[in-house]
Structure formats: C-alpha cells, structure tokens
Amino acid sequence: xxxxxxxxxxxxxxxxxxxxxxxxxxxxxxxxxxxxxxxxxxxxxxxxxxxxxxxxxxxxxxxxxxxxxxxxxxxxxxxxxxxxxxxxxxxxxxxxxxxxxxxxxxxxxxxxxxxxxxxxxxxxxxxxxxxxxxxxxxxxxxxxxxxxxxxxxxxxxxxxxxxxxxxxxxxxxxxxxxxxxxxxx
Amino acid sequence: xxxxxxxxxxxxxxxxxxxxxxxxxxxxxxxxxxxxxxxxxxxxxxxxxxxxxxxxxxxxxxxxxxxxxxxxxxxxxxxxxxxxxxxxxxxxxxxxxxxxxxxxxxxxxxxxxxxxxxxxxxxxxxxxxxxxxxxxxxxxxxxxxxxxxxxxxxxxxxxxxxxxxxxxxxxxxxxxxxxxxxxxxxxxxxxxxxxxxxxxxxxxxxxxxxxxxxxxxxxxxxxxxxxxxxxxxxxxxxxxxxxxxxxxxxxxxxxxxxxxxxxxxxxxxxxxxxxx
Numbered sequence: 270x271x272x273x274x275x276x277x278x279x280x281x282x283x284x285x286x287x288x289x290x291x292x293x294x295x296x297x298x299x300x301x302x303x304x305x306x307x308x309x310x311x312x313x314x315x316x317x318x319x320x321x322x323x324x325x326x327x328x329x330x331x332x333x334x335x336x337x338x339x340x341x342x343x344x345x346x347x348x349x350x351x352x353x354x355x356x357x358x359x360x361x362x363x364x365x366x367x368x369x370x371x372x373x374x375x376x377x378x379x380x381x382x383x384x385x386x387x388x389x390x391x392x393x394x395x396x397x398x399x400x401x402x403x404x405x406x407x408x409x410x411x412x413x414x415x416x417x418x419x420x421x422x423x424x425x426x427x428x429x430x431x432x433x434x435x436x437x438x439x440x441x442x443x444x445x446x447x448x449x450x451x452x453x454x
Numbered sequence: 455x456x457x458x459x460x461x462x463x464x465x466x467x468x469x470x471x472x473x474x475x476x477x478x479x480x481x482x483x484x485x486x487x488x489x490x491x492x493x494x495x496x497x498x499x500x501x502x503x504x505x506x507x508x509x510x511x512x513x514x515x516x517x518x519x520x521x522x523x524x525x526x527x528x529x530x531x532x533x534x535x536x537x538x539x540x541x542x543x544x545x546x547x548x549x550x551x552x553x554x555x556x557x558x559x560x561x562x563x564x565x566x567x568x569x570x571x572x573x574x575x576x577x578x579x580x581x582x583x584x585x586x587x588x589x590x591x592x593x594x595x596x597x598x599x600x601x602x603x604x605x606x607x608x609x610x611x612x613x614x615x616x617x618x619x620x621x622x623x624x625x626x627x628x629x630x631x632x633x634x635x636x637x638x639x640x641x642x643x644x645x646x647x648x649x650x651x652x653x654x655x656x657x658x659x660x661x662x663x664x665x666x667x668x669x670x671x672x673x674x675x676x677x678x679x680x681x682x683x684x685x686x687x688x689x690x691x692x693x694x695x696x697x698x699x700x701x702x703x704x705x706x707x708x709x710x711x712x713x714x715x716x717x718x719x720x721x722x723x724x725x726x727x728x729x730x
Contacts, residue, residue, distance in 0.1 A: 275609035277682050281674040284616025285666050288624045291617065295459070296625065299651055300644050310655055317663065333614055337621075340589055341460045342524065346485060406489055407574070408547060408725075410540030428652070435656045436663055443664075 279322055283329045286318040290334030295341065301424055312357070312425045313432035316387050319362035320437060321370050327358030349402030353394040357425075360390035368437070373449075375441030380434055387429045395422030460521060460589040467591070469511035473694040474592045474600030476704055481588045483711045488580040491718040492547075493726035494569065497576035500714070504583040513590055521586065529578055533571050537561075544570035550729045566729060594618045599690030608688050616673070624666065631661050 293311040301308045311334065319327025331354035339346045364386050368379050375383075399421070400414035464470075469477075488500060515522075536543060544566030545551045552565040592600070598615030602608045632642075640654040677683075718724050 283613040413539035
C-alpha cells in the first residue's frame with residue numbers, strides 16, 4: 270500500500286481523537302484545588318494520540334476538538350488558545366517515532382523523551398503562543414494573559430506528566446513488541 | 455455531567471435554507487472583522503446585523519438562554535480580570551488620560567479604560583449570535599460537505615464529520631465507564647487527594663482509550679474496504695447546492711466586510727481613538 274499524507278487510519282484517529290478531546294474538554298471537570306480552575310484531562314488524550322498517530326493527527330485533533338468546544342459554548346472561537354492547542358498537538362506528534370508506543374517499546378528512556386517533549390510543547394503553547402496571540406489579537410493586558418497561560422500550562426503539564434504517561438505505558442504494554450518473534454533455526 | 459450544549463434545531467427559515475458553506479464563510483469573515491476592529495461604532499452596527507439575523511432565523515431565546523447565562527458570567531469575569539490586572543490598559547492603548555475617578559491606589563477609572571473594555575464587551579456581543587446561528591441552523595452532516603466546498607481537504611472534512619458522529623458515542627462510553635468505576639470506589643471529586651483524583655482519571659480513561667482504539671480499527675477497516683481516499687474528489691450524502699440566495703448573501707457580506715475593514719483602518723490604526 271502506498272503511503273499518503275492522510276492514511277485512512279489517521280483520518281479516523283483524528284475524528285475519534287477529536288471526539289474524545291471534545292467530550293473531556295466539554296463535560297469532564299476534575300477540580301484542581303485552585304478555585305475556578307479544573308484539571309483538563311483532554312490534553313492527556315491529545316498528547317497520547319499525537320504520540321501514537323503523529324504530528325498531523327495531533328495538530329488536527331487539537332484544532333477540531335478545541336474549535337468545536339468553543340463553538341458549542343456559543344462565544345465564537347477564541348483563536349489564540351485554539352492555535353495553542355493545535356501547536357501542542359503538533360509538537361508532541363513531531364517526535365512520535367521516538368516514543369515507540371505502538372511498537373510496545375515505551376520504556377524509561379521513551380518515557381523521559383515523551384515528557385521532555387510535552388513539557389517543552391506546553392511551554393511553547395501556553396507561555397509562548399497563547400498569551401502572545403492574546404496580546405496581538407485582542408490587546409488583553411500582558412500580566413493577565415501570561416498568568417493565565419502559566420496556570421493553564423502548568424496544570425496541563427501535570428496532567429500529561431501523570432495521566433498521559435500512565436495511559437501511554439498502559440497502552441504500550443498491550444502491544445506486541447517489535448521483533449519479539451525470531452525464526453527457529 | 456451537564457448536557458447543556460448548542461445543537462441543531464430544525465425549523466424552516468431563510469437562515470436554515472442557506473448553504474452551510476455560505477454560513478461558514480460569513481462566520482469567518484464576521485469573526486475576523488470583530489477581532490480586528492476596536493471601533494465601537496462598527497461593532498455596534500455589526501451587533502445589530504447579528505441580532506437581526508438571529509430574529510430572522512426564528513431561534514427562540516428560551517432555546518439558547520443557558521448559553522447566554524454562562525456567557526454573562528464568563529464575560530463579567532474576563533472584564534473584571536482585565537481591570538484587576540491592568541486598570542490603565544486603555545490609557546496605554548490610546549495614549550491619553552481622562553480621569554473620571556481617582557480611585558484607590560492604582561485602581562483609577564479613566565474614560566480610556568471604559569472605552570477599551572466596552573469594545574472588548576462588544577466583541578462578544580457581535581460574535582455570539584452568529585456563532586450560535588452557525589451551530590443551531592446548520593445540520594451536523596452538512597458541516598463536512600460545506601467545509602469541503604470552501605476548500606478544506608476532504609480527508610480533514612471527513613475527520614470532522616466523524617468527530618460529530620462519534621461525540622454522542624464517546625460521551626455514552628465515558629458515562630458508562632465512569633459510573634462503573636465509581637461503583638468500584640473511584641472518586642474524582644474534592645473528597646480525595648489530587649494524586650488519587652488523577653489515578654482515578656487514569657482508571658476511567660484507560661478503558662475509554664482501548665474502546666476508542668478498537669473503534670478506530672473497525673471504522674478504518676470499513677473505510678479502507680470502501681476505498682476511502684483513493685480518488686481526488688468525493689460526493690456528499692447531504693450537501694446543499696449553491697443557490698442565488700447564497701450568492702446574494704455572500705456578495706452583501708463581502709461588501710460589508712470590505713467596508714468594515716476600510717472604516718477600521720481609515721485612520722491608519724485599528725484602534726479608533728475618540729479622545730484626540
């Protein structure tokens with residue numbers, strides 16, 4: 270089978286991934302202990318799907334999932350944060366070959382790579398892109414948006430670090446290891 | 455789990471009869487203009503247009519009032535937040551300072567701040583009716599074909615249509631799994647420690663992931679068997695043809711959009727300044 274940019278499996282994974290992201294974002298709120306802030310499990314799923322299906326799937330899941338969430342709340346689309354979600358998915362997905370989740374080889378080394386990448390991606394998305402775009406597009410006060418970005422980025426990092434890593438470990442364990450069979454001579 | 459969500463309401467109206475592609479284009483132009491301009495006069499005229507379209511669509515306030523309540527809270531928090539963090543943001547933007555009230559410490563009240571926050575408020579008022587209309591008057595299965603028509607790659611359009619199709623399924627799966635796990639003593643509320651909450655979340659998400667990945671395999675095999683993606687174009691089961699009505703509405707919107715942009719940038723900056 271010749272490989273295309275959009276394999277059928279990736280299209281479907283994007284669709285279902287975005288549905289998962291949407292449901293978790295829209296209906297599931299786990300209290301974080303800080304008033305009015307909830308832990309967003311959606312980003313654990315986004316990181317996992319980006320890690321399994323690659324950068325394009327990550328980008329699209331973040332984009333579609335977040336746009337739909339915003340639209341069904343009725344306030345239009347808050348583009349700066351939508352773009353940040355998409356970029357987070359993209360960056361985590363860029364290194365998906367290194368995690369080897371599908372190959373069943375998600376061990377300590379891969380776990381560290383995965384988390385270094387996700388922390389960097391969270392920093393870029395929530396402390397870099399989201400507040401900067403807020404200032405450029407909406408002229409919101411810098412102090413406010415950087416604080417919002419730091420809180421959101423910090424919480425998302427924690428969620429992906431714990432929930433995302435555990436999910437990746439759990440899923441990888443069920444996969445058959447690459448090269449686990451050898452021919453008897 | 456709250457079930458409050460905007461969804462399609464079937465009703466004969468001129469807005470419903472427009473093709474989905476037209477509504478998408480209008481929504482995007484609308485959002486871009488609302489985001490760009492900081493001129494209260496343009497925003498006021500736009501919100502009048504938005505509200506008129508809302509009335510024409512026959513959508514009842516009662517059907518979407520829950521959204522308005524949530525929005526009011528959200529807007530109030532945001533506007534107060536801006537004031538709390540930067541009570542002189544307006545002064546910084548407009549470069550002049552007309553004090554209404556000296557206030558306490560750095561919390562002064564200036565006309566500039568008032569005008570800036572009015573603009574931020576109006577931006578919501580402008581986008582909200584149009585965003586609600588897009589969701590309420592476009593049938594979900596028309597979304598994909600409309601996006602494809604305005605130039606989105608059909609694989610991506612199809613992914614979006616899969617998302618809309620599977621949201622209810624995923625939601626039901628989540629509820630089932632979450633109740634089953636709660637019956638086994640898993641707690642996500644404030645009653646247990648943060649660590650336990652996150653572990654509980656993993657216990658719920660893990661089966662959800664497995665069922666979803668299984669679903670991905672089933673669907674992609676079915677699509678593969680039907681040769682999805684082999685051709686450059688595809689047809690859609692539910693796509694509305696472009697009519698003269700669409701053309702007229704689009705031309706009018708484009709003209710208004712151009713006029714809006716022209717008026718916004720007439721003075722060289724997008725920040726309309728009534729103070730100089």
